[in-house]
Amino acid sequence: MSAEENSIVTPRVAVNDLNQSFGELEVLRGLSLHANKGEFVTILGPSGSGKSTFFSVLTGATTPTSGDILVDGSPLSASGDHLAFMPQKDALFPWRRVLDNLTLGLEVQGVKRAQARERVRPLVPVFGLEGFEDAYPFELSGGMRQRAALLRTVVQERDVLLLDEPFGALDALTRTQMQAWLEKMWEEFRWTVLLITHDVREAVFLSDRIYVFSQRPATVVAEIDVPLPRPRTIDMVADPVFSGIEATLLKILLEGS
């Protein structure tokens, strides 16, 4: 079996029968899903469905009641050093200049600050942050802050990116721009991505595959492929395939609530 075939058989990240309860409150029930190497997978669900709890299990912040999480077939280690997390709010530190925010993950890993900067620098123009290295985060626009937060995430060079509603706080126009930008970046780097969102259009536009979560306790109610070609462009929104998937997803979400 070739390495390439093997990577198709063994997903980059696999979640098997994950359960999570806090006392009486059951949040996740028998969740199973996976993402292959270089695949963009989205978790779509209503607000309060436990999407963020799911991510906090993946980052190691919460220990699951039961279930397995496998990265390349081996259990997720306690240190959780396979996954890079981008929180809902950008969580950029106001006392660190942009460049020092970007190196944060590497510094935590024990990389010397000067070395960390050298690793981050080449990516700064790629992420459209050139000239803002020495600015403070609160001096940036909302879109730039999210780009900085994403760069801080990817520079850790982890196997999987976990993006928790990264564009939720942006205005509609900026959000659309950022989605197109993220798609372009993904084309270039082919990260393995798990994205959480409740924005149906965002899910269809960006994903190879979409898992739909139910209301709490969250369970996978649908798994939908998005067979649209890449690179994706804004005018695909009018494509009948696009709108068909959008309608299907909306229907599932509305029926579930």
Add this chain to the structure above:
Amino acid sequence: MTRTTATDKVAGILGPVVVIAMILIVWQWYATQSGLGADVLPSPSRVWEQGWAARADLWANAIPTLRATLIGFALSLLVGFLLSVLLDTSNIVRRSVMPVLVVTQTLPLIVIAPLMILWFGFELLPKVLLVAFVTFFPITVSLVEGYASADRDAETLLRSMGAGSARIFRSLRFPSAMPYFFAGLRIAITYAVVAAIFAEYAGASEGLGIYMQLAKNSFRTDLVLAAVAVSALLTLILFGFTYVVERLTIPWLRLYRRAQVSP
């Protein structure tokens, strides 16, 4: 908008000057009109005159007071910080220790100060201890509140990066607490000089406190008030100094606040 800020700045300097001038004018007028003796109510001009004449004495006594204040305050910072770290370790520790700290702040200084002298003598130590005792509390409380203000998302983020508790404290909780700390610092510093003077008043060989007591005993009310003015000046200088230190250590805060105000 720059015109408004310029106007604000002028008002910020002119305002207090006008208010203080008005108080002095009324005081001068009343002191001369009322016929009260200089031993009861000296006029501000007399306080200034006699204070200036006694400037060598005042200066010689301000130095020990300033020394006790600064050393005591340094001790207060150290103790205040260590206590804040202790209180931050767990909720149980915080709930157990905090009431004890609150009780220390209810003890009447008028009792504590003579006891300090009785236990630790007339030298520097009791003054330093009293200054620390009076000022550590706002420092500890502001730091503890500041740690708690740390962004939860940022903490989750650091944990996902593999950070342990020490790293989270150093990289997130401590920097988050800095704006709170400087607010607490400014409250603490206004008590510091008064505490040093109080300790000297209870027993000392030199310092503004003992100077005031001696001047009072010889009915030199003008010199008492001159010493009070010197102690107020010391406090104002130390208070202003906290802004300098704040600007040097956390330069981002001023820019951050400005960014929050402007749309």
